[in-house]
Amino acid sequence: MTDTTTRELLAEAAARAADYLSALPERPAGPLPGAVERLTEALDGPLPAGPGSAEAILDFLDEHGSPATVASAGGRYFGFVTGGALPATVAAQVLAAAWDQNAFSFVSSPAAAAFEATALRWLKQALGLPMQAEGALCTGATMANFTCLAAARNKVLADAGWDADRDGLFGAPPVTVIVGEEAHATLYKVLSLLGLGRERVLRVPADGEGRLRAEGLPAVKGPAILCLQAGNVNSGAFDPAAEAIAWARESNTWVHVDGAFGLWALASKEQESLAEGFREADSWATDAHKWLNVPYDCGLALVRDPAALARAMSISGAYLMTSAHRDAMHYTPESSRRARAVEVWAALKALGRAGLAEMIERHCRQARRMAEGLAAGGAEILNDVVLNQVVAAFGDDDRTRRVLAAVQDAGTCWCGGTTWKGRAAMRISVSSWATTDDDVERSIAAILDAHRSC
Numbered sequence: 001m002t003d004t005t006t007r008e009l010l011a012e013a014a015a016r017a018a019d020y021l022s023a024l025p026e027r028p029a030g031p032l033p034g035a036v037e038r039l040t041e042a043l044d045g046p047l048p049a050g051p052g053s054a055e056a057i058l059d060f061l062d063e064h065g066s067p068a069t070v071a072s073a074g075g076r077y078f079g080f081v082t083g084g085a086l087p088a089t090v091a092a093q094v095l096a097a098a099w100d101q102n103a104f105s106f107v108s109s110p111a112a113a114a115f116e117a118t119a120l121r122w123l124k125q126a127l128g129l130p131m132q133a134e135g136a137l138c139t140g141a142t143m144a145n146f147t148c149l150a151a152a153r154n155k156v157l158a159d160a161g162w163d164a165d166r167d168g169l170f171g172a173p174p175v176t177v178i179v180g181e182e183a184h185a186t187l188y189k190v191l192s193l194l195g196l197g198r199e200r201v202l203r204v205p206a207d208g209e210g211r212l213r214a215e216g217l218p219a220v221k222g223p224a225i226l227c228l229q230a231g232n233v234n235s236g237a238f239d240p241a242a243e244a245i246a247w248a249r250e251s252n253t254w255v256h257v258d259g260a261f262g263l264w265a266l267a268s269k270e271q272e273s274l275a276e277g278f279r280e281a282d283s284w285a286t287d288a289h290k291w292l293n294v295p296y297d298c299g300l301a302l303v304r305d306p307a308a309l310a311r312a313m314s315i316s317g318a319y320l321m322t323s324a325h326r327d328a329m330h331y332t333p334e335s336s337r338r339a340r341a342v343e344v345w346a347a348l349k350a351l352g353r354a355g356l357a358e359m360i361e362r363h364c365r366q367a368r369r370m371a372e373g374l375a376a377g378g379a380e381i382l383n384d385v386v387l388n389q390v391v392a393a394f395g396d397d398d399r400t401r402r403v404l405a406a407v408q409d410a411g412t413c414w415c416g417g418t419t420w421k422g423r424a425a426m427r428i429s430v431s432s433w434a435t436t437d438d439d440v441e442r443s444i445a446a447i448l449d450a451h452r453s454c
């Protein structure tokens, strides 16, 4: 392709992307009616025999793909703590796609390495986490939990005289893994990937908001890991970190925090009291694609003891680094990978400390308004709205499910379903920079319309 046609193609892609984004405020929050069926049908052909033109491919994507998308980049999407994507981060991702950098090492992309160093430094400054902590940018909180817990597993075993990196787990001393009853489903998958087992963990009972009850922490001996949660995926509640960490210190237990979205409370003076104790942990996993509002995908792992992370993730199996520079592959599960740090840097640069705090606080305020508006219209709010999460019911389980389906059908906003304290519920997560107060009011009205019509 000639230079001009590449330029035209990218200009066309940018124009279509801008059109897509500017239509979001008025389009349904879910796929347009029939669009997914039309896309599936249009895709239902064999592998093309020969080449296709880039213009036609872009045209296909926009004609068939755009209408079939979930409008999760818009302001009235409240599903799955999804988060939007700040304009600066979308633009950064477009340029970074053109760069096509391989961020596995310093030599493969000194630029990506430089952005990563700054992104990690700013992340620690934004959250008030220890500056000596070493980190990894990976696909999401699932892999961030994996990264941290691999470091934890190998470190607690090393302290017991066992080299898990070299010898694996066969014959190793048993590791006691303790989680709260309300730990996120992905954490169990991570524990199984790490050979720690989904079922052999100790589950500590939780209270009505989903917080682990510190008095339920067992007596432990030998290698042990405690997984705490900052931000329950339904209620938004935080485990009692200060008590749990005091307990862990007595038994030399590694404390890991799954703070996929909740850890961002630490970036706000108004919200940080919820999460303050979590700063004393040994490792932290969070997402940038949720509350920081960068495009998919981006998870962040931080480990207080840099050697523990390097020992678990180093590509050579040894943890003595040979390069004079920081090579990311020694801290991440992946080797070749995209330069995610570019968008994390762009988000933190675009928001600054004040903008980040303001966004977190705005979402918490909007969640409280959502709860108040729904309650005034007859909904039952099932959680204490301490963060950005609202869990609502509209009568018995069947009725709640009907209201949820009606809300999703009407398309003004999108909320997901969940089960909370044994009841069917609607879960509303306010986590997009794009959500305006007007979006919140329109969504309250749409949910109450569905409530009245069911």
Ligand SMILES: *Cc1c(COP(=O)(O)O)cnc(C)c1O
Residues within 6 Å of the ligand: 081, 139, 140, 141, 142, 143, 184, 186, 187, 229, 231, 232, 233, 258, 259, 260, 261, 287, 299
């Ligand atoms: C979203 C979430 C995860 C999983 O994160 P991914 O980015 O989907 O991998 C883990 N824990 C909690 C508390 C979450 O909210």
